[in-house]
Amino acid sequence: MRASFVVAAALALLACEKKDADKAAEKPAVSTPAPAVKTAAPAGPRTVPIEANDKGYVPDKITGKANEKLKLVFTRTIDAECLAELKTPDGKLHKLEMNKPLEVEVTVPATGKLAFACGMDMFQGHIVADVN
Ligand SMILES: [Cu+2]
Numbered sequence: 001m002r003a004s005f006v007v008a009a010a011l012a013l014l015a016c017e018k019k020d021a022d023k024a025a026e027k028p029a030v031s032t033p034a035p036a037v038k039t040a041a042p043a044g045p046r047t048v049p050i051e052a053n054d055k056g057y058v059p060d061k062i063t064g065k066a067n068e069k070l071k072l073v074f075t076r077t078i079d080a081e082c083l084a085e086l087k088t089p090d091g092k093l094h095k096l097e098m099n100k101p102l103e104v105e106v107t108v109p110a111t112g113k114l115a116f117a118c119g120m121d122m123f124q125g126h127i128v129a130d131v132n
Contacts, residue, residue, distance in 0.1 A: 045069035045105055052076040052083040052096060056123035057116070063130040066110035070127065074102045085119030089127070093119055 048070050051058045057074075064070055076083050076096045086096045088104050096102055106114055106127055114127040 057125040060125035064108040066129040089114035
């Protein structure tokens with residue numbers, strides 16, 4: 001059980017690195033000298049880990065900037081039929097296997113909220129824009 005989780009995590013990490021490398025390659029060459037300050041623009045969607053456990057989804061409220069792209073990584077850590085299915089904001093049902101991270105990309109809505117839930121709508125969570 002533990003070993004398979006480590007492998008899954010390692011694979012997720014590899015996939016992530018590859019994506020970042022591809023993104024970097026796409027960037028146009030900039031002729032100006034390297035600035036001392038790093039640019040604020042993120043390289044890709046921000047990863048938000050979400051655990052599905054006996055408390056439901058932790059965290060169950062995800063905030064971000066309006067229109068920010070997020071990569072939600074759902075991991076179920078309890079053997080509960082209830083949480084074995086995940087309904088994503090697009091209304092689709094996904095199998096959420098034990099300790100097998102499931103990546104879901106979403107865009108933070110400028111207004112309102114996006115919701116996700118278990119297959120039976122007993123546990124829910126949502127994504128909202130951070131209003132400061
Ligand atoms: Cu449920």
